[in-house]
Amino acid sequence: MNTPTLAPAGLPIAAVERDTGLAKDTLRVWERRYGFPLPVRDSHGERVYSPEQVDKLRLIRRLIDQGLRPAKLIGLDPQALGQMLDELGGPRADDDPERTAHFQAILKFVRLHLHEDLRRTLQQSLMKTGLQQFVTGVVAPLNHVVGDAWLRGELEVAEEHLYTEQVQNILRTAISTQTSTTRERPIVMLTTFPDEQHALGLLMVEAMIAPEGACCVSLGIQTPLEDIRAAATAGRFDIIAVSFSGAYPARLAIEGLRSLRTALPETIALWAGGAGLRGAERKLPGVKVFKTLEEVPAALHAWRRDAEATLQP
Amino acid sequence: MNTPTLAPAGLPIAAVERDTGLAKDTLRVWERRYGFPLPVRDSHGERVYSPEQVDKLRLIRRLIDQGLRPAKLIGLDPQALGQMLDELGGPRADDDPERTAHFQAILKFVRLHLHEDLRRTLQQSLMKTGLQQFVTGVVAPLNHVVGDAWLRGELEVAEEHLYTEQVQNILRTAISTQTSTTRERPIVMLTTFPDEQHALGLLMVEAMIAPEGACCVSLGIQTPLEDIRAAATAGRFDIIAVSFSGAYPARLAIEGLRSLRTALPETIALWAGGAGLRGAERKLPGVKVFKTLEEVPAALHAWRRDAEATLQP
DNA sequence: CATAGTATTTGTCCTAGACAATTACGGTTC
DNA sequence: GAACCGTAATTGTCTAGGACAAATACTATG
Numbered sequence: 150m151n152t153p154t155l156a157p158a159g160l161p162i163a164a165v166e167r168d169t170g171l172a173k174d175t176l177r178v179w180e181r182r183y184g185f186p187l188p189v190r191d192s193h194g195e196r197v198y199s200p201e202q203v204d205k206l207r208l209i210r211r212l213i214d215q216g217l218r219p220a221k222l223i224g225l226d227p228q229a230l231g232q233m234l235d236e237l238g239g240p241r242a243d244d245d246p247e248r249t250a251h252f253q254a255i256l257k258f259v260r261l262h263l264h265e266d267l268r269r270t271l272q273q274s275l276m277k278t279g280l281q282q283f284v285t286g287v288v289a290p291l292n293h294v295v296g297d298a299w300l301r302g303e304l305e306v307a308e309e310h311l312y313t314e315q316v317q318n319i320l321r322t323a324i325s326t327q328t329s330t331t332r333e334r335p336i337v338m339l340t341t342f343p344d345e346q347h348a349l350g351l352l353m354v355e356a357m358i359a360p361e362g363a364c365c366v367s368l369g370i371q372t373p374l375e376d377i378r379a380a381a382t383a384g385r386f387d388i389i390a391v392s393f394s395g396a397y398p399a400r401l402a403i404e405g406l407r408s409l410r411t412a413l414p415e416t417i418a419l420w421a422g423g424a425g426l427r428g429a430e431r432k433l434p435g436v437k438v439f440k441t442l443e444e445v446p447a448a449l450h451a452w453r454r455d456a457e458a459t460l461q462p
Numbered sequence: 463m464n465t466p467t468l469a470p471a472g473l474p475i476a477a478v479e480r481d482t483g484l485a486k487d488t489l490r491v492w493e494r495r496y497g498f499p500l501p502v503r504d505s506h507g508e509r510v511y512s513p514e515q516v517d518k519l520r521l522i523r524r525l526i527d528q529g530l531r532p533a534k535l536i537g538l539d540p541q542a543l544g545q546m547l548d549e550l551g552g553p554r555a556d557d558d559p560e561r562t563a564h565f566q567a568i569l570k571f572v573r574l575h576l577h578e579d580l581r582r583t584l585q586q587s588l589m590k591t592g593l594q595q596f597v598t599g600v601v602a603p604l605n606h607v608v609g610d611a612w613l614r615g616e617l618e619v620a621e622e623h624l625y626t627e628q629v630q631n632i633l634r635t636a637i638s639t640q641t642s643t644t645r646e647r648p649i650v651m652l653t654t655f656p657d658e659q660h661a662l663g664l665l666m667v668e669a670m671i672a673p674e675g676a677c678c679v680s681l682g683i684q685t686p687l688e689d690i691r692a693a694a695t696a697g698r699f700d701i702i703a704v705s706f707s708g709a710y711p712a713r714l715a716i717e718g719l720r721s722l723r724t725a726l727p728e729t730i731a732l733w734a735g736g737a738g739l740r741g742a743e744r745k746l747p748g749v750k751v752f753k754t755l756e757e758v759p760a761a762l763h764a765w766r767r768d769a770e771a772t773l774q775p
Numbered sequence: 776c777a778t779a780g781t782a783t784t785t786g787t788c789c790t791a792g793a794c795a796a797t798t799a800c801g802g803t804t805c
Numbered sequence: 806g807a808a809c810c811g812t813a814a815t816t817g818t819c820t821a822g823g824a825c826a827a828a829t830a831c832t833a834t835g
Contacts, residue, residue, distance in 0.1 A: 162788075167656065173788085174818055181791085182816085193825075195788060218798075220815070262697040264679045307653075307689030310682040318634060325635045340623075343480065366577045369623040376620035384575040400797085475819075486819090487787055494822080495785085506794075508819060531829075533784070713828080 159189070159197035169206045170396070176206075183223045201227075204302055208234065211300055214396050231301060252294045259295065259312045260304065267312070271319050280323050284356045285442050288316055292349065313349060320352045327359040335387030335418075335452055340368040340377060342405050347394040350423050354390055357445040374405060378412045388418045388452065393425025403429050410435045418452065472502065472510035482519045483709070489519075496536045514540075517615055521547065524613055527709050529740075544614065565607050572608065572625045573617065580625070584632050593636050597669045598755050601629055605662065626662060633665045640672040648700035648731075648765055653681040653690060655718050660707040663736050667703055670758040687718060691725045701731045701765065706738025716742050723748045731765060 162173050176196075180187060186206060188196040198206075208230040209222045215237050222230065258267040275283045291312075299309045337358055339351050348370050355365045368380065381389050389409070393402045402425050410419050410433075422439030430438040437448060475486050489509075493500060499519060501509040511519075521543040522535045528550050535543065571580040588596045604625075612622045650671055652664050661683050668678045681693065694702050702722070706715045715738050723732050723746075735752030743751040750761060 172818075175816090177790085178817070193788085218815075219817095262693055264697065305686075305689045305692065307681050307685045307693045310653075310685055311679075311693075314680050314682040318638060321631060321634050322638045325631060340620075364578075366624070367627050368620050369627040372620045372623055373618075376618045379618065380575055380620045380624075384577065485787075488785085490821085491786070506819080531784075532786095 159199055160203060162188075162196050162198070165198045165203055165206065168203055169210050171206060171210060179219065179223065183220070185223050205230065207300065212237070234297075234300065248290075252291055255291060256294055256298060259308050262308070262311065264311060264315065267315050268319070271315060275319060275323060280327070280356050280360050281446065283323075284320070284353050288320070288353060289442060291316075317349060317352055320356050324352070324355055324359045324365070333362045333364065334456065335449070336364045336366070336385060337388045337390055338366050338368060338377075338381060338384065338386045339390050339392070340372040341370045341392055342397070342402070343371045343373055344401075345393060345397050345425075346370055347392070347396075350392040350394060353442060354392060354422070354445065357442050358390075358449060361446055361449050363449060374409055374412075377409060381413055381417055386417060387456075388420055389413065390420040390422075393421065393423035395424035397423075397425035399425055399427065399429055402426055403432055406433055406436050420448070472512055473516060475501075475509045475511070478511045478516055478519065481516055482523050484519060484523060492532065492536065496533070498536050518543065520613065525550070547610075547613065561603075565604055568604060569607055569611060572621050575621070575624065577624060577628065581628050581632070584628060588632060588636060593640070593669050593673050594759065596636075597633075597666050601633070601666060602755060604629075630662060630665055633669050637665070637668055637672045637678070646675045646677065647769065648762070649677045649679070649698060650701045650703055651679050651681060651690075651694060651697065651699045652703050652705070653685040654683045654705055655710070655715070656684050656686055657714075658706060658710050658738075659683055660705070660709075663705040663707060666755060667705060667735070667758060670755050671703075671762060674759055674762045676762060687722055687725075690722060694726055694730055699730060700769075701733055702726065703733040703735075706734065706736035708737035710736070710738035712738055712740065712742055715739055716745050719746055719749050733761070 160168070162176060165171070165176060166173050176186065179185060180196075186198055186202040188198040188202065191197050205227050208227060209219065212222050212230060212233060213219060215234075217233075217237075222233075225233075255267065255270055258264075258270065271287070274287045278286060295304065295309060295312050298304045299306075339355055341347070341351060351367060351370065355367060358365050366384065366386075368377075372380075377389060377391075380386075391406065391409075393399075402421070406419065406421055413419060418437060419435065420437045420439065421433070422442070426438055430440075439445060439448070473481070475489060478484070478489060479486050489499065492498060493509075499511060499515040501511040501515065504510050518540050521540060522532065525535055525543060525546060526532060528547075530546075530550075535546075538546075568580065568583055571577075571583065584600070587600045591599060608617065608622060608625050611617045612619075652668055654660070654664060664680060664683065668680055671678050679697065679699075681690075685693075690702060690704075693699075704719065704722075706712075715734070719732065719734055726732060731750060732748065733750045733752065734746070735755070735758075739751055743753075752758060752761070
């Protein structure tokens with residue numbers, strides 16, 4: 150663990166590991182093989198990475214998460230990397246200039262630390278459109294906008310935190326007002342696999358389900374597979390929903406979902422979604438894979454129809 | 463990153479690092495120096511740790527967090543380690559058998575995955591005693607009970623998650639109903655230093671402050687020092703509150719708080735608390751160090767008195 | 776009892792090699 | 806053109822043991 154510091158002239162390898170998510174071993178082997186990053190050394194011969202190197206590593210990391218390979222990226226300059234990200238991000242659906250302006254305004258609140266304005270604006274959006282619309286139409290695209298801005302270095306870590314916290318607060322509050330009134334079936338468990346840290350995706354799913362009158366229980370992030378299985382049967386759950394962020398390796402997600410599917414009773418449905426599952430639908434028989442959050446309410450309705458049909462044959 | 467698995471006969475070194483918080487390098491050097499843990503090797507010569515070894519490592523880790531040193535612990539058997547923890551945990555203030563029974567009942571709900579009962583019971587406690595009393599009298603001691611149970615292997619990870627999530631939900635909801643009505647000074651920023659993952663402590667502080675009518679803004683966990691400083695001045699904060707869990711090294715906490723104190727304007731107060739700051743009060747001039755959450759409301763009142771005195775000299 | 780100096784403990788970094796798992800590629804078949 | 810297969814290149818993570826500074830414990834001295 151490294152001393153928290155105010156003026157980081159350069160970062161030691163442990164800090165870079167934290168900031169980029171690239172293991173120390175990986176950083177060293179890249180240096181050996183590709184010649185980047187080539188940090189300077191301090192008086193003890195230990196690596197000291199410049200902020201620029203860390204920025205570039207962050208870009209590379211993000212592109213690798215998108216499926217590209219290190220060798221093709223590591224020689225490029227940061228500008229080219231940023232451009233690749235733009236193109237890969239897909240055709241920005243910015244056809245609505247009003248919405249875009251709205252998002253930029255919110256992003257400005259985040260940048261200027263105007264927490265009250267941020268909170269108020271989000272709250273107003275929520276009230277205007279309702280929880281589900283708020284999630285699909287505001288939170289989801291905003292996440293993209295904020296994520297991109299952070300990647301480009303336009304946001305500080307604290308600012309990204311501020312955003313995430315405020316959104317989580319609003320979603321949690323909204324969800325809890327929903328849940329207290331209704332306790333219908335299905336009973337849904339929400340969680341992520343180990344090594345998956347992103348709670349926001351989970352919360353968004355919960356926000357899509359709660360208004361439908363279903364009973365949601367979130368185990369939070371990073372639940373071991375065996376614990377999910379045990380809790381699933383012990384808690385009489387109808388549906389287990391697992392979310393994967395873009396940073397989660399698709400291979401592990403598929404593998405884990407498969408073994409979980411086998412281990413779970415057939416009566417319990419397994420739902421999965423998130424950017425980490427791009428194009429994995431057909432590799433996962435028996436698992437309901439969601440491409441977008443919009444599909445969630447329909448899937449819930451379908452579950453209820455099936456349940457009725459089974460009960461009254 | 464390791465494949466999530468259902469039947470872990472043994473864990474690879476990366477998984478042990480995740481589960482115990484001990485770095486791979488540390489695990490290898492302990493093996494070299496002390497002969498423990500001595501994992502078996504798979505067909506590729508790679509370490510495979512038994513669940514028992516991991517359990518013992520967890521115990522050792524916790525005791526090290528309490529200030530003990532590896533050499534004295536590593537030879538002991540798990541039973542002796544557990545006993546040390548009991549003694550170190552201090553004289554259990556279990557003088558009230560009714561309260562103890564209440565906590566055990568809640569712990570049972572957690573163990574049996576009775577999320578609804580858990581939620582209802584906590585909610586009732588909250589309603590009966592009020593938010594501040596709920597935090598100091600229920601949540602804080604419950605955290606100890608749950609933490610101990612988890613350490614002893616009586617709880618699964620998922621169960622500990624379930625507890626944390628439910629408590630966070632209840633606190634967040636309670637806080638948000640408080641905040642929406644009042645926006646008085648002081649404006650308080652809440653966060654933790656990098657490498658500090660525990661959000662619950664932060665939330666408990668917020669719950670102590672919000673009913674006093676102050677304006678709380680949580681940046682969430684792991685904010686870099688420089689970002690705290692920048693956000694502090696940009697957001698016109700009166701107080702910066704930082705929380706440290708028991709696992710956070712006291713040295714780093716002190717060091718970080720000192721440099722933050724120097725970097726902040728004198729008009730901004732710096733508050734700190736949590737198990738990570740045991741006996742560090744006098745090493746931190748200019749920083750208000752909290753031993754317990756009970757002190758928080760009084761400190762707020764004191765701040766307001768001072769503020770009035772300054773404004774009307 | 777405090778304080779300064781010395782010895783021990785301890786975590787993290789270093790180098791450099793190895794290898795399995797993954798991905799890319801070229802050829803073949805339907 | 807799409808799906809499959811075997812081979813080649815790529816890539817992350819593990820291995821070993823050495824080194825050293827920071828943190829802690831111990832000891833002598835005021």
